[in-house]
Amino acid sequence: MATPADPTRTAHLTDDRPVIEVEHLSRRYRDTTALDDVSLTVQPDTITGLLGRNGAGKSTLMKVLTGQELASAGSVRVFGQSPLEHDSVLRRVVFIKEGQVYPDISVRRALEAASWCCPGWDHDLARELVADFDLPLRRPIKKLSRGMHSAVGIIIGLAARAELTFFDEPYLGLDAVARHVFYDRLLADYAEHPRTVVLSTHLIDEVANLLEQVVVIDRGRIVLSGAADELREHAVSVAGSSRAVTEFTTGRTVWRTGSLAGQTVSTVAGPFTDLDEARAAAAGLRLAPVSLQELVVAATGRRRDAAAELSA
Numbered sequence: 001m002a003t004p005a006d007p008t009r010t011a012h013l014t015d016d017r018p019v020i021e022v023e024h025l026s027r028r029y030r031d032t033t034a035l036d037d038v039s040l041t042v043q044p045d046t047i048t049g050l051l052g053r054n055g056a057g058k059s060t061l062m063k064v065l066t067g068q069e070l071a072s073a074g075s076v077r078v079f080g081q082s083p084l085e086h087d088s089v090l091r092r093v094v095f096i097k098e099g100q101v102y103p104d105i106s107v108r109r110a111l112e113a114a115s116w117c118c119p120g121w122d123h124d125l126a127r128e129l130v131a132d133f134d135l136p137l138r139r140p141i142k143k144l145s146r147g148m149h150s151a152v153g154i155i156i157g158l159a160a161r162a163e164l165t166f167f168d169e170p171y172l173g174l175d176a177v178a179r180h181v182f183y184d185r186l187l188a189d190y191a192e193h194p195r196t197v198v199l200s201t202h203l204i205d206e207v208a209n210l211l212e213q214v215v216v217i218d219r220g221r222i223v224l225s226g227a228a229d230e231l232r233e234h235a236v237s238v239a240g241s242s243r244a245v246t247e248f249t250t251g252r253t254v255w256r257t258g259s260l261a262g263q264t265v266s267t268v269a270g271p272f273t274d275l276d277e278a279r280a281a282a283a284g285l286r287l288a289p290v291s292l293q294e295l296v297v298a299a300t301g302r303r304r305d306a307a308a309e310l311s312a
């Protein structure tokens, strides 16, 4: 992280107040509750993953945070102010979403227009990213392939160097190589210019190493949140003979379990003490950490009791 003396750091970084403060936020559409009593904070200079199944409420949350949707109840503060009532908040924010619609202009013009709106815009970074994604600058945006279209959004999101950047599933159609360009560039630029990034994605395994904080939403409610490293320790995979696994896991919350030919693998809520580990070893069981993706699958499966226990 840069030091406070670093001139590239922006004023808010001297302020320890969370960048995002959400309290008891609900957003209802006619017969759908997209967000249900959501409370969360996002600290400055963090990369937060907003994870959850289709229709969980991730996009709705980002829209409320960027003043594009009204809250039905609760309060939302970004940089300490309501994004709906203070334009100054939105000048510090960039929101890149899947299927972003652009005017009928070339890539070059789109990037130029974005640079005018973004006070932190880095022209060199934008040029490098255009080369990385092999984007044809003169081509009209409407004639780009789907992946190239997504690359335009990613370039804007990164080169803008906004104090707060939302990426809502930004890589529709991007191939694996291009997605990794995005991850690598995000991480490298973030290291040099720390800022607050909120990223929603379904490609959890791919981004797991980028994320410092994780917020998991399920059917409009937060079911899991915290530091990514700490959350991983909440669950363990237990493998071995079915009998030994059953004995070992009795009394624990088991989220998922599968058996074949007398062998069972179960995903089980932690924590595990040294004594537990010794017992497992004595019973011939293998304990292994679960991936962030497995954790999210466990938390957003239909075992709500388990999810509640996780976040306790």
Ligand SMILES: Nc1ncnc2c1ncn2[C@@H]1O[C@H](COP(=O)(O)OP(=O)(O)OP(=O)(O)O)[C@@H](O)[C@H]1O
Pocket: 029, 030, 032, 033, 034, 052, 053, 054, 055, 056, 057, 058, 059, 060, 061
């Ligand atoms: N304008 C709207 N009118 C009615 N319902 C809406 C509206 N916008 C969102 N919803 C509903 O709110 C719920 C949350 O939608 P949202 O787009 O926030 O989910 P998401 O987590 O971003 O999903 P995905 O991962 O599929 O993009 C869904 O049930 C969706 O159908």
